[in-house]
Amino acid sequence: DAMVIQNPRYQVTQFGKPVTLSCSQTLNHNVMYWYQQKSSQAPKLLFHYYDKDFNNEADTPDNFQSRRPNTSFCFLDIRSPGLGDAAMYLCATSRRFRLAGDKNIQYFGAGTRLSVL
Amino acid sequence: GQQLNQSPQSMFIQEGEDVSMNCTSSSIFNTWLWYKQEPGEGPVLLIALYKAGELTSNGRLTAQFGITRKDSFLNISASIPSDVGIYFCALIHTDKLIFGTGTRLQVFP
Numbered sequence: 001d002a003m004v005i006q007n008p009r010y011q012v013t014q015f016g017k018p019v020t021l022s023c024s025q026t027l028n029h030n031v032m033y034w035y036q037q038k039s040s041q042a043p044k045l046l047f048h049y050y051d052k053d054f055n056n057e058a059d060t061p062d063n064f065q066s067r068r069p070n071t072s073f074c075f076l077d078i079r080s081p082g083l084g085d086a087a088m089y090l091c092a093t094s095r096r097f098r099l100a101g102d103k104n105i106q107y108f109g110a111g112t113r114l115s116v117l
Numbered sequence: 118g119q120q121l122n123q124s125p126q127s128m129f130i131q132e133g134e135d136v137s138m139n140c141t142s143s144s145i146f147n148t149w150l151w152y153k154q155e156p157g158e159g160p161v162l163l164i165a166l167y168k169a170g171e172l173t174s175n176g177r178l179t180a181q182f183g184i185t186r187k188d189s190f191l192n193i194s195a196s197i198p199s200d201v202g203i204y205f206c207a208l209i210h211t212d213k214l215i216f217g218t219g220t221r222l223q224v225f226p
Binding site: 106111 | 148152159212221
Protein backbone atom coordinates (compact mmCIF):
# COMPACT_ATOMS: atom_id res chain seq x y z
CA ASP A 1 0.00 0.00 0.00
CA ALA A 2 2.17 2.81 -1.27
CA MET A 3 1.52 6.06 0.57
CA VAL A 4 3.65 8.38 -1.56
CA ILE A 5 3.20 7.51 -5.20
CA GLN A 6 5.34 8.85 -8.00
CA ASN A 7 4.52 8.58 -11.67
CA PRO A 8 6.01 7.61 -13.94
CA ARG A 9 8.83 5.51 -12.46
CA TYR A 10 10.93 6.08 -15.57
CA GLN A 11 10.73 9.06 -17.89
CA VAL A 12 12.70 9.70 -21.03
CA THR A 13 12.63 13.15 -22.57
CA GLN A 14 14.49 15.04 -25.23
CA PHE A 15 16.88 17.86 -24.62
CA GLY A 16 14.82 21.03 -24.22
CA LYS A 17 11.43 19.30 -24.23
CA PRO A 18 9.33 20.18 -21.15
CA VAL A 19 8.53 17.33 -18.81
CA THR A 20 6.26 16.96 -15.77
CA LEU A 21 6.71 14.50 -12.94
CA SER A 22 3.87 13.71 -10.61
CA CYS A 23 3.55 12.84 -6.94
CA SER A 24 0.47 11.94 -4.92
CA GLN A 25 0.06 10.99 -1.27
CA THR A 26 -2.58 9.29 0.84
CA LEU A 27 -1.11 10.40 4.19
CA ASN A 28 -2.87 13.78 4.29
CA HIS A 29 0.47 15.40 5.10
CA ASN A 30 0.68 19.17 4.86
CA VAL A 31 4.27 19.36 3.60
CA MET A 32 5.46 18.01 0.24
CA TYR A 33 9.03 18.07 -1.05
CA TRP A 34 10.89 17.54 -4.30
CA TYR A 35 14.48 16.30 -4.33
CA GLN A 36 17.00 15.66 -7.06
CA GLN A 37 19.41 12.77 -6.52
CA LYS A 38 22.39 12.00 -8.70
CA SER A 39 24.31 8.77 -8.63
CA SER A 40 25.69 7.78 -5.21
CA GLN A 41 24.90 11.19 -3.71
CA ALA A 42 22.47 12.21 -1.00
CA PRO A 43 19.17 13.70 -2.17
CA LYS A 44 19.30 17.45 -2.79
CA LEU A 45 16.24 19.50 -1.87
CA LEU A 46 14.82 21.57 -4.74
CA PHE A 47 11.75 23.08 -3.01
CA HIS A 48 8.89 22.26 -0.71
CA TYR A 49 5.29 23.27 -0.05
CA TYR A 50 3.89 23.87 3.39
CA ASP A 51 0.20 23.69 2.55
CA LYS A 52 0.03 26.13 -0.37
CA ASP A 53 3.11 28.11 0.61
CA PHE A 54 5.94 27.48 -1.82
CA ASN A 55 9.52 27.49 -0.51
CA ASN A 56 12.27 27.46 -3.09
CA GLU A 57 15.88 26.58 -2.24
CA ALA A 58 18.29 29.37 -3.10
CA ASP A 59 20.34 27.26 -5.50
CA THR A 60 17.44 25.63 -7.39
CA PRO A 61 17.64 26.63 -11.06
CA ASP A 62 14.73 28.58 -12.57
CA ASN A 63 14.32 25.69 -14.99
CA PHE A 64 12.59 23.79 -12.17
CA GLN A 65 9.05 24.74 -11.20
CA SER A 66 6.41 23.13 -9.03
CA ARG A 67 2.65 23.13 -8.58
CA ARG A 68 0.50 21.85 -5.75
CA PRO A 69 -3.15 22.03 -6.83
CA ASN A 70 -4.44 20.30 -3.67
CA THR A 71 -3.21 18.51 -0.54
CA SER A 72 -2.75 15.18 -2.28
CA PHE A 73 -0.88 16.12 -5.45
CA CYS A 74 2.33 17.89 -6.29
CA PHE A 75 4.04 18.27 -9.68
CA LEU A 76 7.59 18.98 -10.75
CA ASP A 77 7.92 20.78 -14.08
CA ILE A 78 11.25 20.96 -15.86
CA ARG A 79 10.84 23.61 -18.50
CA SER A 80 13.84 22.91 -20.69
CA PRO A 81 15.67 19.78 -19.56
CA GLY A 82 19.39 19.66 -20.13
CA LEU A 83 21.68 16.66 -20.04
CA GLY A 84 22.70 17.65 -16.53
CA ASP A 85 19.12 17.25 -15.32
CA ALA A 86 19.20 13.49 -15.81
CA ALA A 87 18.75 12.15 -12.29
CA MET A 88 16.41 10.42 -9.87
CA TYR A 89 13.67 12.77 -8.66
CA LEU A 90 12.21 12.00 -5.27
CA CYS A 91 9.00 13.26 -3.72
CA ALA A 92 8.57 13.21 0.05
CA THR A 93 5.88 14.25 2.50
CA SER A 94 5.73 15.13 6.19
CA ARG A 95 3.28 16.41 8.73
CA ARG A 96 4.46 19.61 10.32
CA PHE A 97 3.78 19.80 14.03
CA ARG A 98 3.55 23.45 14.94
CA LEU A 99 5.17 23.08 18.34
CA ALA A 100 7.60 20.32 17.42
CA GLY A 101 9.28 21.25 14.18
CA ASP A 102 12.02 18.72 14.75
CA LYS A 103 9.56 15.82 14.51
CA ASN A 104 8.76 16.36 10.81
CA ILE A 105 9.79 12.94 9.59
CA GLN A 106 9.76 12.69 5.81
CA TYR A 107 8.39 9.72 3.90
CA PHE A 108 9.63 9.20 0.37
CA GLY A 109 8.13 7.88 -2.82
CA ALA A 110 9.92 5.34 -5.00
CA GLY A 111 11.23 8.06 -7.29
CA THR A 112 11.16 8.86 -11.00
CA ARG A 113 14.34 8.26 -12.95
CA LEU A 114 14.64 10.89 -15.67
CA SER A 115 16.77 10.36 -18.76
CA VAL A 116 17.49 13.23 -21.17
CA LEU A 117 18.46 12.35 -24.74
CA GLY B 118 25.85 25.24 6.58
CA GLN B 119 25.55 22.23 8.81
CA GLN B 120 28.02 19.43 8.26
CA LEU B 121 27.05 15.82 8.70
CA ASN B 122 29.90 13.34 8.39
CA GLN B 123 29.03 9.71 7.79
CA SER B 124 31.45 6.81 7.80
CA PRO B 125 32.50 4.52 6.41
CA GLN B 126 31.78 5.55 2.84
CA SER B 127 31.40 1.93 1.75
CA MET B 128 31.56 -1.54 3.20
CA PHE B 129 32.02 -4.94 1.54
CA ILE B 130 31.17 -7.73 3.92
CA GLN B 131 30.26 -11.39 3.96
CA GLU B 132 26.81 -12.62 4.77
CA GLY B 133 26.45 -13.19 8.50
CA GLU B 134 28.85 -10.45 9.56
CA ASP B 135 27.82 -7.53 11.75
CA VAL B 136 27.98 -3.98 10.38
CA SER B 137 28.45 -0.66 12.12
CA MET B 138 28.26 2.84 10.68
CA ASN B 139 28.10 6.26 12.29
CA CYS B 140 27.35 9.91 11.77
CA THR B 141 28.58 13.04 13.49
CA SER B 142 27.28 16.57 13.23
CA SER B 143 28.88 19.91 13.97
CA SER B 144 25.87 21.07 16.00
CA ILE B 145 23.33 19.69 18.42
CA PHE B 146 20.03 18.40 17.03
CA ASN B 147 16.96 16.81 18.56
CA THR B 148 16.18 14.04 16.07
CA TRP B 149 18.35 11.51 14.26
CA LEU B 150 16.97 9.42 11.43
CA TRP B 151 18.35 6.44 9.56
CA TYR B 152 17.14 5.66 6.03
CA LYS B 153 17.96 2.81 3.67
CA GLN B 154 17.87 3.27 -0.08
CA GLU B 155 17.90 0.24 -2.36
CA PRO B 156 18.98 0.58 -6.00
CA GLY B 157 16.35 2.36 -8.07
CA GLU B 158 14.10 3.08 -5.09
CA GLY B 159 13.42 5.94 -2.70
CA PRO B 160 14.81 6.11 0.85
CA VAL B 161 12.87 4.12 3.42
CA LEU B 162 12.87 5.14 7.06
CA LEU B 163 14.46 2.51 9.31
CA ILE B 164 14.71 4.14 12.73
CA ALA B 165 13.96 7.53 14.30
CA LEU B 166 15.70 8.67 17.51
CA TYR B 167 14.42 11.54 19.64
CA LYS B 168 16.38 11.55 22.90
CA ALA B 169 20.05 11.68 23.80
CA GLY B 170 21.19 8.21 24.83
CA GLU B 171 18.17 6.54 23.24
CA LEU B 172 18.84 3.05 21.93
CA THR B 173 16.24 1.67 19.51
CA SER B 174 16.00 -1.63 17.67
CA ASN B 175 14.12 -2.64 14.54
CA GLY B 176 14.69 -6.35 13.94
CA ARG B 177 18.40 -6.86 13.28
CA LEU B 178 18.98 -3.10 13.26
CA THR B 179 19.98 -1.11 16.33
CA ALA B 180 20.59 2.62 16.41
CA GLN B 181 21.65 4.97 19.19
CA PHE B 182 21.40 8.73 19.69
CA GLY B 183 24.71 9.84 21.18
CA ILE B 184 24.85 11.39 24.64
CA THR B 185 26.44 14.57 23.25
CA ARG B 186 23.52 14.86 20.76
CA LYS B 187 26.05 15.28 17.99
CA ASP B 188 26.37 11.69 16.84
CA SER B 189 24.51 8.48 16.11
CA PHE B 190 25.40 4.97 15.06
CA LEU B 191 23.56 2.18 13.27
CA ASN B 192 24.40 -1.48 13.72
CA ILE B 193 23.17 -4.34 11.57
CA SER B 194 23.62 -7.80 13.02
CA ALA B 195 23.99 -11.02 11.03
CA SER B 196 23.83 -9.32 7.64
CA ILE B 197 21.95 -10.93 4.75
CA PRO B 198 22.07 -10.20 1.00
CA SER B 199 18.92 -8.06 1.10
CA ASP B 200 20.71 -5.59 3.41
CA VAL B 201 22.46 -4.27 0.28
CA GLY B 202 21.87 -0.58 -0.33
CA ILE B 203 22.93 2.89 0.73
CA TYR B 204 22.28 3.87 4.33
CA PHE B 205 21.80 7.55 5.07
CA CYS B 206 21.70 9.24 8.42
CA ALA B 207 19.70 12.46 8.53
CA LEU B 208 18.84 15.26 10.88
CA ILE B 209 15.66 17.31 10.94
CA HIS B 210 16.23 21.06 10.86
CA THR B 211 12.91 22.97 10.80
CA ASP B 212 11.09 21.48 7.80
CA LYS B 213 14.17 20.14 6.10
CA LEU B 214 16.44 17.13 6.27
CA ILE B 215 20.20 17.33 6.44
CA PHE B 216 21.57 14.10 4.96
CA GLY B 217 24.82 12.34 5.66
CA THR B 218 26.96 11.33 2.69
CA GLY B 219 25.75 7.74 2.85
CA THR B 220 27.31 4.35 3.51
CA ARG B 221 27.13 1.92 0.60
CA LEU B 222 26.79 -1.66 1.86
CA GLN B 223 27.57 -4.71 -0.26
CA VAL B 224 26.94 -8.18 1.17
CA PHE B 225 28.51 -11.24 -0.42
CA PRO B 226 27.04 -14.70 0.11
